[in-house]
Amino acid sequence: MARCINRHLQLHFTLLLFFLTICLICSWLFVSGKQYLNATSEFLNSSIKILFWHWPYGIHYNLTGDVCLNDYGIPRCVLVDDRTLFEDADLVVFHHAELSKQKVHLPVDHPRPAFQRWVWLSLEALPNMANLKAYKNLFNLTMSYHPQADITVPYGKLIPKEKPIRDFVIPINKSHEACWVVSNYQKRHRRSAVFQELKKTLNVQVYGHFARKPLSKEALLPTISRCYFYLAFENVESPHYITEKLWRNAFQSGTVPVVLGPPRKDYEAVAPRKSFIHVDDFNSTKDLALYLRSLIKDPEKYHVYFTWRQNYTVKLYTDWRERLCNICPVYGRFPAQKIY
Incomplete structure (x- = not known):
């Protein structure tokens, strides 16, 4: 009789131990999965999003896939040209030639996120620039061939x-x-x-x-x-x-x-x-x-x-995508508060 009771208790103990083990495994998988999802979300959120408001001279480039990583080895750098993503963009880049000829217009009527920076872009010589005073107090960064620009983009090196x-x-x-x-x-x-x-x-x-x-x-x-x-x-x-x-x-x-x-x-x-x-x-x-x-x-x-x-x-340097992707490695050097 005693031997039968011992066997019965041993069986219950084994089942309980098995149940607790399953619970621990499930808990670990749940926490790990949650951490993985958080890490993925954090990765996406930490990527620098660059919106190209308009392509220079009307020549469009393909932005399918992770262009900066796949083509230029630059991670956490997302290029878009979809203006509906304006509110999510960390940087919005505007090419001067089209602005000066009024082929495109600045989105001054759009609510501008506090974290967002506007970038003035031109590879033309400064003496050939026209109507720069019209953009006073609008741009946070400059992008040019000039070494004193916030973002230097040479023609070659x-x-x-x-x-x-x-x-x-x-x-x-x-x-x-x-x-x-x-x-x-x-x-x-x-x-x-x-x-x-x-x-x-x-x-x-x-x-x-x-x-x-x-x-x-x-x-x-x-x-x-x-x-x-x-x-x-x-x-x-x-x-x-x-x-x-x-x-x-x-x-x-x-x-x-x-x-x-x-x-x-x-x-x-x-x-x-x-x-x-x-x-x-x-x-x-x-x-x-x-x-x-x-x-x-x-x-x-x-x-x-x-x-x-x-x-x-x-x-x-001939591809505008490469020029834009090269913004991301120097993004952390930009001053928090700057306006031209």
């Missing part, structure tokens, strides 16, 4: 190689002394006067709408590569304004840029001293032309302007 390597081959099919691709030709620009003087001594091949010789994207770099020098002349001489004329047209084609734009020190801030030739280094345009011709006749001296390629590669 040089990326140091892990170790020096001679992996660049100078194009050997060079048949023209110099070339220039230009569409916006205006006599009032200094670059036009320099060009007119330069061609008196140097053979300059001109392409673009000005010369009625437009080049397709596919033909641009191969055409320039046949020239010893490329006239990377900006249409305005403004501090730090260095465009694709240097980064793409000259550097990526494999020629030596002759630059006219900001002072030499601005170019040296972004490129090695012996990677370009500055117009202002010479007393006259004729002296410049004679120096260029002397380099053509002396390959050893000409090749000096390519030695920097052992240490750097050229990075070109």
